[in-house]
Amino acid sequence: MFAYVIRRIGAALAVLWGAATAVFALLRGLPGDPAETVLAGSGASQAQIEQMRQQLGLDDSLLVQYGRYLLNTLQGDLGRSLFSGRPVGLTITEQLPATMQLAAAALVVAIVLGLSLGILAALRAGTWIDRVAMGVAVLGVSVPVFWSGLLLIWVFSVGLNWLPATGGGSWRHLVMPATVLGLVGAGPIARLMRASLLDVLRADYITMARGKGLPGTAVIGRHALRNAMIPTITLVGLQAGFLLGGTVITEAVFARPGLGRLVVEAILSKDLPVVQGIVLLTATTYVVINLLVDLTTLALDPRQRQ
Amino acid sequence: MSTRSSPCGKCWRLLIFILITTLPLLSGCAPVGSSSVPPKAVNQPSLGGGKLIYGLTLSPSGIDPHVNASAELGIPLTSVYDTLVYRKLDTTESFDDQFVPGLAESWEVSDDELTYTFQLRRDVTFHDGTPFDAEAVRANIERIVHPDTQSQKAIFLLGPFQSVEVIDEDTVAIHLSAPYAPLLDGLAQVYLGMASPTALAEWGPDYQFHQVGSGPFKFVTYVPNDHLTLVRNNDYNWGPAIYDHPGPAYLDEVEFRFFTDPAGRALALEAGDADVMGELPPFDATHLRQDDRFRVIPIAIPGQPLGLMLNTQRSPLDEVRVRQALLFATDRAAIAQTVFGGESPVAAGPLTAATFGFAPSLTGRYPYNPDEAMALLEEAGWTDSDGDGTRDKGAQLLALDAVLMTWGSVPEMAQLVQSQWAKVGITLNAETLTYPAALQAAREGNYHLIPQNFSGSDPDLLWAYYHSGEPFNWSKLSDAALDDLLEKARSTSDPARRAELYTQAQLHIMELALLIPIRDPVNLNAANVRVQNLSFDAHGWFPLLHDVYLSDQ
Numbered sequence: 001m002f003a004y005v006i007r008r009i010g011a012a013l014a015v016l017w018g019a020a021t022a023v024f025a026l027l028r029g030l031p032g033d034p035a036e037t038v039l040a041g042s043g044a045s046q047a048q049i050e051q052m053r054q055q056l057g058l059d060d061s062l063l064v065q066y067g068r069y070l071l072n073t074l075q076g077d078l079g080r081s082l083f084s085g086r087p088v089g090l091t092i093t094e095q096l097p098a099t100m101q102l103a104a105a106a107l108v109v110a111i112v113l114g115l116s117l118g119i120l121a122a123l124r125a126g127t128w129i130d131r132v133a134m135g136v137a138v139l140g141v142s143v144p145v146f147w148s149g150l151l152l153i154w155v156f157s158v159g160l161n162w163l164p165a166t167g168g169g170s171w172r173h174l175v176m177p178a179t180v181l182g183l184v185g186a187g188p189i190a191r192l193m194r195a196s197l198l199d200v201l202r203a204d205y206i207t208m209a210r211g212k213g214l215p216g217t218a219v220i221g222r223h224a225l226r227n228a229m230i231p232t233i234t235l236v237g238l239q240a241g242f243l244l245g246g247t248v249i250t251e252a253v254f255a256r257p258g259l260g261r262l263v264v265e266a267i268l269s270k271d272l273p274v275v276q277g278i279v280l281l282t283a284t285t286y287v288v289i290n291l292l293v294d295l296t297t298l299a300l301d302p303r304q305r306q
Numbered sequence: 307m308s309t310r311s312s313p314c315g316k317c318w319r320l321l322i323f324i325l326i327t328t329l330p331l332l333s334g335c336a337p338v339g340s341s342s343v344p345p346k347a348v349n350q351p352s353l354g355g356g357k358l359i360y361g362l363t364l365s366p367s368g369i370d371p372h373v374n375a376s377a378e379l380g381i382p383l384t385s386v387y388d389t390l391v392y393r394k395l396d397t398t399e400s401f402d403d404q405f406v407p408g409l410a411e412s413w414e415v416s417d418d419e420l421t422y423t424f425q426l427r428r429d430v431t432f433h434d435g436t437p438f439d440a441e442a443v444r445a446n447i448e449r450i451v452h453p454d455t456q457s458q459k460a461i462f463l464l465g466p467f468q469s470v471e472v473i474d475e476d477t478v479a480i481h482l483s484a485p486y487a488p489l490l491d492g493l494a495q496v497y498l499g500m501a502s503p504t505a506l507a508e509w510g511p512d513y514q515f516h517q518v519g520s521g522p523f524k525f526v527t528y529v530p531n532d533h534l535t536l537v538r539n540n541d542y543n544w545g546p547a548i549y550d551h552p553g554p555a556y557l558d559e560v561e562f563r564f565f566t567d568p569a570g571r572a573l574a575l576e577a578g579d580a581d582v583m584g585e586l587p588p589f590d591a592t593h594l595r596q597d598d599r600f601r602v603i604p605i606a607i608p609g610q611p612l613g614l615m616l617n618t619q620r621s622p623l624d625e626v627r628v629r630q631a632l633l634f635a636t637d638r639a640a641i642a643q644t645v646f647g648g649e650s651p652v653a654a655g656p657l658t659a660a661t662f663g664f665a666p667s668l669t670g671r672y673p674y675n676p677d678e679a680m681a682l683l684e685e686a687g688w689t690d691s692d693g694d695g696t697r698d699k700g701a702q703l704l705a706l707d708a709v710l711m712t713w714g715s716v717p718e719m720a721q722l723v724q725s726q727w728a729k730v731g732i733t734l735n736a737e738t739l740t741y742p743a744a745l746q747a748a749r750e751g752n753y754h755l756i757p758q759n760f761s762g763s764d765p766d767l768l769w770a771y772y773h774s775g776e777p778f779n780w781s782k783l784s785d786a787a788l789d790d791l792l793e794k795a796r797s798t799s800d801p802a803r804r805a806e807l808y809t810q811a812q813l814h815i816m817e818l819a820l821l822i823p824i825r826d827p828v829n830l831n832a833a834n835v836r837v838q839n840l841s842f843d844a845h846g847w848f849p850l851l852h853d854v855y856l857s858d859q
Contacts (some may be wrong), residue, residue: 033749034741036777040745041772042375042833043462047407084368085511086452095531150569157577163785164568165577167563168532252567253575257532258757261365261566270742271367 008294012287019283020073023068023276034058034082034270056082069175073280076189081266081272088277093258096281098168099258102181102251103244105174109182109188110239113140117186119192122228123220125198133190140232141187145246147181147255166255177254181246192235197228237293243284319467328655356856357559358837361571361580365531365564370514371497372450375459380496381584382534382562384848385555387499387519390424390443391490393763393844404662404801405490406547407437407499408722409520419485419799426499427474430544430704432502433524433848439754440478445503446472447480463492468537478503479684485797487804491764496848520544521850522555534562540850547731548843549852556855575832581856582833582840582849588647591830603831607846609761611653612714612772613823614723616755619782622704623754627686629819633672635679636723637728642825645718649830655812656768660826662801662844663765663808668816697731705733706754709747711740716757719824748780755781759827763845765808766796772815781820790815 035053042051053059057068072079082282091103114137156176157165164173201224202205209219248260259278266274328718331524335851366376381565390410394403430438447470450460462465472478482489492498505518516856517525522545523536542554559731563580565571570590572590575583576597586594586602594600622628638652651659655668683689688697688704697704708723710716717738739747748756758780760767770776774784774808788811817820829847836857841850 005591029739030743031744031746034742036745036749037742038375040460040778041742042459043767044777046775048462049777052456081367083374083458084366084514085370085373086368086514088738091530094529126672146567146569150573151572152571153577157574157579161577164579166565166579183494234753253570255563255565255567255570255579257529261531261564263363265367268740268742269367270740282826 002164004271005295005299008291014290015208015287016280016283018278019282021066021072021277024069027270027272028062030270032270034272036163037269038083039246069276073276078277078280080272082271083269088220088273091262091274092277092281095257095259095262096255099247099251099260101168101174102177102247102256102258105178105242106181106185106243106246106250108203108241109178111236113163113182114189115193117190118232119197120226122197122201125194130194137187137190139187140183140185140190143183143253145180145184145249146253149176149250150185152176152180164238169254169257173254177250177256180253182241184246185243188210189235189239190233193228195226196231197298199252200228203227222265226300230297233296233300234293237289239267240289241282244282245286317449320379322439325574327605327612341606343383343727354855355558356554356556357561358557358582358690358851358854359549359580360560360562360851361574361583362562362564363462363568363571363585364566365563368514369528369534371499372446372460372501373455373457374512375497377845380844382536382560382847382849383499383517383525384521384843385495385520385560385851386499386517386521387534388430388521388544388546389495389499390426391415391492392548393491393494395548395841395844396472405494408494408546409443413490415519415799419487419797422482422489423473423477423478423479425731426478427544428476428676430520431541432504432520433516433539434502436502436504436518436848438500439475440472441475442500442503443478444472446498446500449506450498456524460497463495463498465489466494466680467828485799487765487799488766489693491766495763495845505556516757517582522549523546528676528680531564533564536560545707549850550839551853555852557851558581560851562744575834575848580832581837583692584829584831584847586832586842588649591649592647592671592739594832599835600832601835601837603833603840603842605829605831605842605846606658607761607827607829608649608658608844609767609827610656610759611658611823612716612757612759613653613656613709613759613821613828614718614755615771615780616819616823617751617753617782618818618820620753620754621701622686622688622699622702623706625686627682627821630672630726631682631730631799631821632732633679633683633819634675635727635732636672636822636824637674637726638824639674639821640726640753641719641722644722645826650825650828653826655823656772657765657812657814658826661765663805665809665812667809668812669794671816676730683730689732695728695731696733696858703733704731705735707752708736708755709744709753711744711757713741714757714759714827723822752784755822758821763825765804766792766806768792768811768815769796772811772820783820785814785818788818 035056035058037047039049039052080087081091083206117133117137121130124130153165156163161177167173209223247258248264249256251260263278311501329513359613362381364378366378369379389408391407393405408431409427411427413422413424417421426440449455450457453469459560466482466484468483469480476558484629499519502518505516509516522539522542524539525539526535528534536578537559538552538555539683544710546550565574568587571583571586572594574580591602595602616629618624642650642652651717655665658666683697690697699796708720721737727734747753770778772788774789791807791811795804798804838855838857839853
């Protein structure tokens with residue numbers, strides 16, 4: 001088991017290096033010159049644009065830039081934004097808490113709602129309850145955040161004046177953004193939970209448990225749910241990463257601070273160090289969450305421990 | 307099977323409990339929050355006091371006015387800094403005294419127009435107590451031109467800057483290497499606002515979070531993507547004549563917040579999350595006009611109109627008749643109405659009607675006239691010989707490539723252009739790119755048409771886009787006569803003479819049909835009706851918050 005954990009960590013590091021290299025290559029492959037973008041509209045001459053390129057280190061060969069980037073990243077230095085001149089690490093860490101808060105709250109909504117709908121649908125499979133629950137799940141995935149978000153603002157802020165429409169800071173600012181984003185994440189969780197619970201309920205050991213005369217709640221709670229949760233936990237891990245990405249639009253709709261807007265603006269303006277930094281952070285988050293998921297499954301599923 | 311007792315039975319019950327308690331919350335049936343929301347503060351009357359929340363539309367990547375270029379940073383910071391001079395609010399009509407004193411009481415231009423000498427006010431102190439003097443001016447300008455500052459805008463406003471010289475405590479001179487008439491316009495902008503030299507030295511590259519000016523409001527905090535707060539400078543007593551009252555500002559505090567999603571701006575205003583909101587989508591502005599809780603304040607922006615530049619180096623646009631045909635084939639009024647909700651005037655030439663030096667005689671030069679367009683195309687040898695709807699000449703089809711960008715409703719605008727041109731037998735292929743990619747395409751000349759729209763208060767901005775050899779000359783034309791006009795206008799300080807030269811330049815640009823001007827940009831601001839006396843400076847973007855007060859309600 002120790003060897004397994006070591007192997008997983010080794011693989012995680014390889015993935016991170018791959019992500020760092022891929023984002024570097026992709027960004028260099030995209031058309032556009034950051035120095036030109038910084039100075040567009042300023043009336044700069046060609047010579048002044050060249051000078052800016054030089055100052056930003058963009059006239060070095062790709063290999064030199066790549067080496068410098070890897071070396072600096074290893075030392076924890078993500079560079080400075082080409083536009084604001086501020087350290088990328090600082091730029092990210094000051095926006096990170098707001099995004100993490102939103103992603104975490106949305107994940108809670110997604111898990112609670114997704115599991116509830118999935119379990120409800122499976123236990124009442126084929127009835128109208130099942131259809132309504134699955135309908136809600138499909139609706140959650142299909143309705144885009146920029147629409148559901150504006151709708152919620154319109155009803156709860158402009159109409160009823162219950163919740164603040166925009167901004168961050170308190171839990172009341174978090175309710176609507178977490179709900180719309182959580183709804184998106186709840187759909188897949190509900191569907192998978194329903195499917196895997198139905199699967200498990202058909203298994204022999206459940207029939208056996210019932211046959212032994214165990215009460216329904218014990219059968220479901222102790223035996224069925226525990227087994228049905230395994231694939232769902234993997235999905236929840238994936239959803240966590242997805243929700244982190246989903247904050248982009250949600251943050252814009254609710255005018256919340258956070259990484260989302262930072263990354264969109266950085267990509268659109270080709271602010272290389274900022275995009276690299278955020279991709280590395282996201283990759284690290286994914287890798288760490290997946291590592292945790294693997295270890296959790298290991299704890300839940302005795303077969304994998306061998 | 308494990309025989310350990312599992313906690314999951316409890317989990318199950320907990321789950322049901324959570325489901326029961328949260329579902330009504332999510333569907334909004336429970337009175338959640340209804341009792342915990344405090345009533346909105348009733349705004350106190352009086353010309354003094356109160357807090358204003360001002361909605362900004364994008365989150366600038368940096369807000370050091372000497373370093374960064376965003377127009378958004380000027381919205382808050384125009385109230386933090388004073389400038390040496392100020393541009394009068396409306397200089398499109400009168401050519402005399404375009405500038406009024408600011409931190410400089412008076413100024414003189416040498417006969418060779420290479421030296422500007424400023425006599426400074428003696429009663430000004432920065433927010434940190436540092437006195438304002440000639441040394442302060444020198445420190446600011448030297449910071450801006452220093453290569454390490456990597457100035458993205460301010461340095462270019464200084465033109466052919468050579469040096470800054472402290473003559474005595476209250477006198478400072480700026481030396482140029484060539485005459486540069488737009489210098490005063492640059493010095494009137496927040497990018498050349500005077501910062502406390504003490505703070506500049508203390509904070510270095512972190513100065514953007516610790517800004518200290520001498521303006522009517524003090525900079526308090528800036529949290530990127532979240533808010534920027536200013537409080538009143540009670541000592542302010544040196545405001546320029548463009549402010550409508552002397553002494554300190556009325557408001558206690560102004561908080562700026564960022565509303566990057568255009569669709570949510572009007573909603574945020576209606577929900578009371580902001581008192582003033584800039585850059586509303588035109589149809590939201592129309593809607594707010596009907597709501598007596600709000601006032602829509604449209605501000606015409608000087609500079610270039612939103613338009614499509616034509617690449618004269620790429621066939622068939624190398625022929626002037628084809629370019630003119632495109633102008634006649636474009637129903638610009640229909641675009642202004644459909645895409646911009648009738649909130650923007652139709653543009654006439656390379657400068658908007660709100661710009662000093664605008665040539666009114668251009669209005670009506672290219673009316674919508676498909677017949678004229680078709681006649682010009684026939685003349686140039688473009689006919690639809692195979693009847694497929696697209697004109698051709700030999701083996702070449704009259705098909706044009708447009709590189710589009712996502713801002714400014716450009717894609718919507720292009721769709722209308724596409725359908726209008728189809729009627730005269732021109733096919734338009736459009737591709738939407740990110741800004742850096744579009745700039746690269748522009749540099750490489752891979753387009754027939756490319757959108758363009760930069761604001762600026764001096765007509766010298768034509769230089770960067772029409773003078774031959776400039777990197778942003780997207781018509782790619784080298785025209786000696788046009789170069790000559792732009793060079794003369796740049797080096798002539800007499801406003802009347804400049805206006806005349808720019809009129810000729812604009813007429814020349816439109817005779818050569820280098821641009822399809824579409825609409826003059828208008829910043830559609832809206833404010834809660836309790837916001838009184840909100841006006842904007844000569845650049846159109848920057849509010850004069852010094853004069854704003856909140857009425858009783």
